[in-house]
Amino acid sequence: GAVVSQHPSRVICKSGTSVKIECRSLDFQATTMFWYRQFPKQSLMLMATSNEGSKATYEQGVEKDKFLINHASLTLSTLTVTSAHPEDSSFYICSARARRERGYEQYFGPGTRLTVT
């Protein structure tokens, strides 16, 4: 159990366009999902926390108007990168919080490689 999928796995877009990335928890419900960004050879940087049925909570320095997050259901959260620029090129990874017998655990999706040309 605790499988998280992401789509697409890779996307190339032109500067100025918008890109939507989907994150789904396949075998459990997730009221909370997280979106991370990872640069080469670096750790995971939390961008925002996505809460089902309410507005996302963004980390300091992350532009909420640029990175739109929608948590439409208990199994789906989407991240839309609006008016993408080359500096937005990165590896975006989502994770979903799962309640386990002893506590909460986070399960990650496989990531989405975004390249903006």
Place this chain on the structure above:
Amino acid sequence: GQQLNQSPQSMFIQEGEDVSMNCTSSSIFNTWLWYKQEPGEGPVLLIALYKAGELTSNGRLTAQFGITRKDSFLNISASIPSDVGIYFCAGRDVSGTYKYIFGTGTRLKVLA
């Protein structure tokens, strides 16, 4: 954002050797998670720890929740080439926040 101190940053070891890495925090945590990430993929959860002093194994991997609640250790015994990857610790502090803080990662390379 805030990060944990994880060491070592990288390790080059011979196949068959044991590996040890750790994470330390300035604050007390109530949960520790250990992940492995391979190139181009998302992190995979290896072990979850919920209690100070807890020692948990997953195959050749063993992790411990430090008794001070400010650190955690991950050991890999008899390493094999497929152990290659980046290992991250993640901790959840006692303030009640649901967010996990991630370590800076330990990059492991195994020489056959």
